[in-house]
Amino acid sequence: MNDSPGWASPGSAPSDGQDGAGIPRPSAPADADGPAGQWSATQPQGGQWSPPSAPGSGPGMPPPAPGWGGAPGPGWGGRPPMAAKPGVIPLRPLGVLEILDGAVSTMRAHWRPVLGISLTISVVTEIIAILLQRYVLPEPTSIDPNAVGSEALRQASESMQSELLSTAPATVIGMIATLFTTSLLTVVVSRSVLGxxxxxxxxxxxxRPRILPLLGLTLLLSLMSAAIMTVGLLPGLLIDGGAGLALALLGFVGAVVVVLWLMIRFTLAAPALMLERQPVLTSLRRSAKLVRGSWWRIFGILAxxxxxxxxxxxIITIxxxxIAVTADSEGLGDLLKGDSPDFGWPFLIVTGIGEVIVSTLAYPFTAGVMALLYIDRRIRREALDLDLARAAGVPGYDTPRS
Incomplete structure (x- = not known):
């Protein structure tokens, strides 16, 4: 960890093969969460340690190890010492509510860069989506409710193809928007942890130097998910009749389970790529190592x-x-007649404003949770809290770990 100007974000560690000048390597993660004694080699002794902010702390005093298991010393009243909190989170293993609160606190404490990043990206992406929807994308395919047999199947197939064609650009735009917001907001969160x-x-x-690797990571995970879904659905699609439909449904369920398991396993790859300057494949392995033994906890927090x-x-879009349907009288008239509504600019503009508000709030919140999950896992496995406290200038943490 380097505390000089231009230092890498907290949690930075050189990739294998880098010289690592000025940036210490993290201690090797344990294979599973062990007892508190594995978080740090330096453990305080009861009655001989004072919190970093208390009088008597300084270079000669050992830094606190979070969660140490010894009995509290005199003067603590039977309670463990308070963890240092230079920024939005206390520097110790985090609870679920502390992770969520840390994401919200980052949005509040650093609202100028957070709002500037998320609002700008949300407005640009929504304008592009509206223009595509209005001038480029085809009109939705109408379906005759009285059609039967092969005609009904043909109309359903055309409608599905039209829907996929209509949602594909929005999906790509959303992926790019998430890419930029994740990269920028992860930097904001990493600094906010240090106050x-x-x-x-x-x-x-x-x-900026991590945008292309992050794009590669995003594309790799997307292609991985698409390949798994294809493998799960293809056998059923090649068989006609009810047997094929049942097999396709079974394959779809199995593919969803596998994709979900992999996405949680690799959910910390983006923060590792950003904050540790890791290449794509190394960040995937890093995420798998950090998630090991805590899959269900991370799944629950993300859910x-x-x-x-x-x-x-x-709450926002309804x-x-x-308002959008009411403001667009032409589309509302078609809707009341039972026809397929053809909404115009009033509808698109009002709904677009709602989407911008949602994105402006959702982007920094989800990016904050991801970054804090990564920091929490490294605190639990590698005593990252000691490096963070030293980088934040907390008294008593100025002696680097060996």
Missing amino acids: RGVTLREAWSEA LTYLMVIVVTL PFGI
Whole structure:
């Protein structure tokens, strides 16, 4: 960890083969979460340690090891010492609510760069999506409800192809937007852990060299998911009749389970790539190592995160949708007649504003949770809290770990 200007973000470690000048390598992760004694080689002794912020702390005092198991010394009243908190999180293993609160606290404490990044990217992507929807994408295929047999299957197939064609550009645009926001906001979160701010220029300067590797990681994970889904669905699609449909459904369920397992296993690859300057394949291995033994915990935290995002999305988009339909009299008239509605600019603009608000809030929250999950796993496995406290200038942590 380097505390000089231009230092790499917390958690940085050189890739294998790099000289690592000025940046210490992390201690090798344990194969599984062990007892607290494995978090740090230096353990405090009861009655001989004072918190970093208390009088008497300094270079001669040993830094606290989070979660140490000895009995509290005199003066603590039977409670363990408080962890240092130079930024948005305490420097110790985090609970679920602390991770979520840390993401929100980052948005509040550093709202200028966070809002600047997320709002700018949200507005640009929404404008592109609206223009594509209005001028480029084909109109939805109408389906005759009275069609039967082969005609019904043909119309359903054409409708599915049209829907995929319509959603593909939005998916690509969303992936690119997530790519940029993740890279920039991870820098903001990494600084906020140390209690430091960052400007848009500084965030971009630090994130820019990692954009292409992060793009490669995103494409690799997307292709991996697509290949697994294809393998799961293809056998059923090659067989006609009910047997083929049942096999395709079974293959789809199996493929979803495998994809979900892999995505959680590699969910910390992007923070590792950004903060440790790791190449793509190394970041995947790094994520798998950090997630090992904690798959269900990470799955639960991410599920809660996206559930909160869905709730916020519904709270915002439903009122905007009602206003949009009401403002577009032509589309509303078609809807009341039972015809396929042809919504115009009023509908697109109002719904677009709602989407921008949702994206502006969702991007930094999810990026913050991902970055803090990564930091939490490294605190638990590698005592990263000691390096972070030293980088933040907390008294008593100025002696580097051996």
